[in-house]
Amino acid sequence: MLQTLCTWQEVERYLERSKGILVPIGSTEQHGPTGLIGTDAICAEVIARRVGEIADALVAPTIPVGMAEHHMAFPGTITCRPSTLIRVICDYVHSLARHGFERLLFVNGHGGNIATVNAAFYESYATAPAPAGANVNGFRCKLVNWWTSKPVRTLSDELYGDRCGSHAAASEIAVTQYACPDAIKQAALDPPVAPGGGFYDAQDFRRRFPDGRIGSDPSLARPEHGERLVAAAAGAIADIYRAFIDES
Ligand code: NI
Helix, strand or coil: CEHHHCCHHHHHHHHHHCCEEEEEECCECCCCCCCCCCHHHHHHHHHHHHHHHHHCCEECCCECCCCCHHHCCCCCCECCCHHHHHHHHHHHHHHHHHECCCEEEEEECCHHHHHHHHHHHHHHHHCCCCCCCCECCCCEEEEEECCCCHHHHHHHHHHHHHHCCCECCHHHHHHHHHHCHHHCCCCCCCCCCCCCCCCCCHHHHHHHCCCCCECCCHHHCCHHHHHHHHHHHHHHHHHHHHHHHHCC
16 A cells, blocks of 8 residues: 555545554665666665555655765765755654654665664654644654565575675666566676675775676576565565564
């Protein structure tokens, strides 16, 4: 159930039976020569939608831009500074909490968001508004990264072994191929498996990883892998969502 396609009466009725909501959050950043700029937002959204179907949960509008400062040496990347993203997330959370949502599960598509999203959760607790008549009591926020559950890791290992990588990963490219089959890209990858390792600022990232990939061989990605990865991720996240809803 997509919030964007609901009327306000449908949201009101939903709130009578559930206080939970899924919030996909992605990023708008380069993903190597064959990866879409929107990869992280696309992955978060397609998986959150599937979780919504499995767990009968409302899915909030995707937050499409995240903290991608380290990708800014590549054109097409858009970033929010951590301080901006914290404010955006706080306003999302407080808006939903004022209507009575009490369990907000953020489905994340971008590793670079993790620190900022967790900081935003604490900021949202510290600054929760309490206007007359608003229900802001006891809302809770939780972050889940789609790629970290055991079923997803097991499947990635089986499909790609140590060539999955950590950015422009074969797994995330496969999910976008499944979600957006009309936008599958082909390009020569040299070297086939990108170097791994860490980085500092945006210029340093591009110097170390000239085509944008880290540790990956996304030529291994296939749309049918993406379908299996979405199912694995959504099943695991649906379990996390149900436990989150039920916890005292
Ligand atoms: Ni990504």
